[in-house]
Amino acid sequence: MQKEIKEIKTATITNKGQICIPNFARLNGFKEGSKISIIVYNDRVELRPMKQLSDAMFSMLASEDVLAEAWSTPEEDEAWKDL
Numbered sequence: 001m002q003k004e005i006k007e008i009k010t011a012t013i014t015n016k017g018q019i020c021i022p023n024f025a026r027l028n029g030f031k032e033g034s035k036i037s038i039i040v041y042n043d044r045v046e047l048r049p050m051k052q053l054s055d056a057m058f059s060m061l062a063s064e065d066v067l068a069e070a071w072s073t074p075e076e077d078e079a080w081k082d083l
Contacts, residue, residue, distance in 0.1 A: 021047070 011019040021030060029049020039046040
């Protein structure tokens with residue numbers, strides 16, 4: 001199934017790596033203060049409202065690298081050192 005393109009516009013990336021999402025592109029879920037997911041592929045980046053993530057996407061967010069960062073603490077090392 002081919003996705004229908006609604007509109008194509010350009011944006012400029014600032015020196016901080018930021019862009020502004022234009023009003024016409026702020027669909028449901030893209031409101032001020034809402035959380036979005038940033039999905040990086042080899043050839044593109046997708047922005048999705050967090051409520052639109054599938055179960056498969058949630059498992060990607062909890063990847064080994066993310067968990068290792070959260071669990072790689074001196075306290076965790078001490079707790080597991082004898083196992």
